[in-house]
Amino acid sequence: MKTRKTLRVAALLLALALVAAACGDDEGSTTTAASGDDPTTTAGAMTDQVEVFSWWTGGGEAAGLEEMIKIFATTDADIEFINSAVAGGAGTNARAVLASRLQANDPPDSWQGHAGQELIGTYVAADQIEPLNFLYDQEGWLDVMPETLIPLISKDGNIYSVPVNIHRSNVLWANPTVLADAGIAIPTSLADFFTALEALKAGGMDAPLAMGEQWTSMHLFESIMLASMGPADWTGLWDGSVAWDSAAVTKGLEDFATALSYTNSDSSALSWQDAGQLVLDGTSAFNIMGDWQEGFFRELEKAPQTDYVWAATPGTAGNFQFLSDSFVLAKNAPHRDAAIAWLTVAGSNEGQDAFNPVKGSIPARNDADRALYGEYLLSAMDDWASDTVVGSLAHGVVANDSWKSEIDTAIGLFLLDGDVAAFQTALVAAQAASG
Amino acid sequence: MTVASTEIQPKPKRKLWQMENWWGVLWVLPSLLAVMVFVYGFIAWTARVSVSAWKGLLADYTYVGADNYVALHSDARFDIDIQNTVIFTFVFVLGCLAIGLGLAILLDKGIRGEGFYRSLFLFPMAISFIVTGVVWRWLMNPAQGERLSGLNLLFDKLGLDFLVNSWHATPTWGIAAVALPAVWQMSGYTMALYLAGLRAVPDSLREAARVDGATEFQIYRKVIMPLIRPITLSVLIILGHISLKVFDLIIALAGKQVALDVPATYMWTTTFDGFFFGRGAAIGMVLLASVAVLVIPYLWYTLRQEKGL
Known part of the structure; x- marks a missing residue:
């Protein structure tokens, strides 16, 4: 009986020690683990x-x-x-x-x-x-x-x-072969852009504008809004000098809705790389994405000017959305x-x-x-x-995290119902909720 | 009356706080403390945060009453979350019950190599929801036309074109497609539970029913199903609470998108992407309450049964 008791005491102490260790202060342990070396050995040098x-x-x-x-x-x-x-x-x-x-x-x-x-x-x-x-x-x-x-x-x-x-976020990537075959020049204004998209769609291209999962639609949103509103109004949206319920915003949202109508139906299942791939493959003609898309194209050993071309998002030339x-x-x-x-x-x-x-x-x-x-x-x-x-909005320059996440929700809901008026109401609410 | 009966038959008086009892208490003390702090303590803290105005990086415990809950009530995204959870739960639980019970009945017939099939159907459970989500994301690729792949490509090659669909990219019902991998993963587990239940039903009962002229279907319907009702209840509770809390599968399969949002993903994104801690905590409490509604009656029921033994 005596040994059994000793064993119990020992086990109990062990259990308590484990709890104490688990609750204990682990200051510095994350940094050590992350850097992969022991600070005590290097501290001397x-x-x-x-x-x-x-x-x-x-x-x-x-x-x-x-x-x-x-x-x-x-x-x-x-x-x-x-x-x-x-x-x-x-x-x-x-x-x-x-x-x-x-x-x-x-x-x-x-x-x-x-x-x-x-x-x-x-x-x-x-x-x-x-x-x-x-x-x-x-x-x-x-x-x-x-x-x-x-x-x-x-x-x-x-x-x-x-x-x-x-x-740079406002970059239009395009497939030069597709454009040449359709006899389309790289569009420079939103109106030209929509005309080109319509022509491609009429020519049998199901989704001339490639898009990926939900955050890439916020990326498209900021490009189209900048094109539609111009740089002064776009910047004004974020410092409070331009109201979210203004007519200029409504126009921008309608342009965004128009752009969305030319995108692929399976966008929610695609990454931004997948969307870029659609342009390389000629399944789509255009993609609006930041210039990390170029890094991806290079990784695939594609050549600039022959496999892909670029320009500022139509209507945003002279602006660098960074x-x-x-x-x-x-x-x-x-x-x-x-x-x-x-x-x-x-x-x-x-x-x-x-x-x-x-x-x-x-x-x-x-x-x-x-x-x-x-x-x-x-x-x-x-x-x-x-x-x-x-x-850029999607990448944290113009709005804080709270505001951006509320806009993200509004865009997600808009992708589901396509209701411009409700979208604008939600954007007004987003500004209020995060203010 | 009960008082009278205890007077007549007094329980043998137990010596309280013998050495043995002290040992017992000491043994559970560490885990008890840990559970008190890390489970109940944090539930209480979350409840406190859910009635606070906390927004942003630093804690703000300004009391705002039920504001966060009221806001959720009129939150269009939370409406989608509820709708998605209902559809998901319906497809997931019914799918698992039907397939699990079906497999269990087939295996119970004593086919050859039963052990092999039992393991085969159970294996998906060994995989985490994250892995399941990634694999099924490829299988359920919704791309159409020349870019068909995954299951759609298989359907197309087999000449089953009518089955080609856009899976989780389907408007409104996409979440039902997300429930399919969950059914695949958990129906083997359901089968194991049912199989254990079926094995516990004595053969004599089936034989008696047969003698009375019952058909095979009637035997299952009238004799066996009522006997294994406790199993069905356990399965409902276990699958139900998994379904309400589902998070990893959604993130792996669908990423962050409002169309396939559920309360747990909303809680996570609004808390850690948007720093709406008060709202996130409120969603957490709603989730806890919905699971509690499911689990507490079950616990009560089991405890009562144990007392009865």
Whole structure:
């Protein structure tokens, strides 16, 4: 009996220890696991460290980040770089992890986010990030980045993030063979665009405009709204100077409905790559998607001008609807100086030229080394330097997360019922709900 | 009267709090504490959040009463969620019951290689809903024309063109197509439960019914089904609560789209994409209540039966 009792006590203690371990403080364990090395062994060689949080775990973005980390290792050799990337859900998982870390008052030094309201509306509103005007002044970034970009990444005169790359959202991709066979030139206005779509449909093409799952319809939405309303009204929608129940919006929504009527019926089951593939195959003639579509076409070893051509979304020439990945400085960052050193590299010419050719995007700066970039990216760089810069909705520039998710719901409902009036009412409500 | 009977037959008095009892309490204490904190504690916290104005990254516990619930009531997306859940539950539960019972009856006939078939039908259950969702996303590819693939291509090649359809891309009823993989996955489990039930029915009862001139159908209808009613109830409860909570299958198969939205996916997107924590918590509480309506009567029923034993 005696041994049985001892055994019980031991087992009970073990059980309690397990519970204690499970409930215990696990500060730092995620960073160790993510970086894959033991800080206790490296701490001796490094005097400082910086923890950078992102959802770049694969593809061109992870490779681009690695290139930038290499630059950082040469400029700031005494700072250990801790790469806390969280995989999954195109950033949704990472942002949920980040949210719980910020709520627990355990911020990483710097984290990735789409430049604009996605960062400002969420993290500035919650007082979690520092303004970076001093860094822009110190590094002279205001002179090398487009003037129209700065207000879109600022609030009340404070700039809150360092954009490392620029993508363009208002790009029309087309199949040149299909266009030549139908005798259609690349349309430059919305009216021309609809005429071309109608002609292709009459010629037996079931869905001349390829579209993918629900978020890609928000992408189409922002392009068509920009074309229909023009850049001033589009920007006005987001600062409150243009009302969502105005006639200009109604016209834009009707144009959006017209565009949707030429899209494929199975769009909800397709990814953006699948939609791009429809254009390459000639099943569809057009696709409106960001310029990461070009990266996909290149991956398939397709040649620009012969396999695919591009232009600004009809009616939006002269406008650069941009989105950008950027890095912020956490308020109460555990390693503030190291974080600033990281942001300096992220905004530098060397850092951006290391990141962007690999990621397939252009630098936010206009003094990049042009020899590093391909044909499409060079055309995008020229436009970036000369066009009016406006923000993307689907990729977090113009509206904060709450507003965007309400618009996403409204678009989802509109895809089901096609009721323009109800759609506009829902969009008005979306602004109120997130205001 | 019951009082009188206990006076006549007093229960043997048990010594409370013997050493053995203390051990028992200590043993369950860790899990009890964990359950109190991580289950009931967080249910209470979610309930609190659901009546708060929390929107955005930082907690805001301003009390707003039932506002979040009232807003859900007039939320067009939540209406779609309810409609989808009803259709999904209907197809999923009835499909599993019919196929599961059918398979169980066939296997109960004592076919050769029963063990093999039993495992075969049970195997899909070993797969997670995520994997099922991805595989069936390919199988149920709704593309038409030259791009036919998956099951549609199979139908086309077999000359069954009339079966080619747009699966989950079908307006309104698309969610029924999403229920098909769930039926595929869980009907084997239903079969296993029914098979155990059928095996528990003594042969003598069937024989007695046969002697009385009952047909095979009547034996199942009048003798066996009533006897295995508790199994049917368990199956309904288990499948019903899976169906109300379904999330992973939808995400893997349909992604985030309003057409195939269910309460669990709405809760997730509105909370973590939109930072509407109050609304997300309210959806969570509605989900909890709907599952509770299903499960609590069942628990009560089982407890009462156990007491009766």
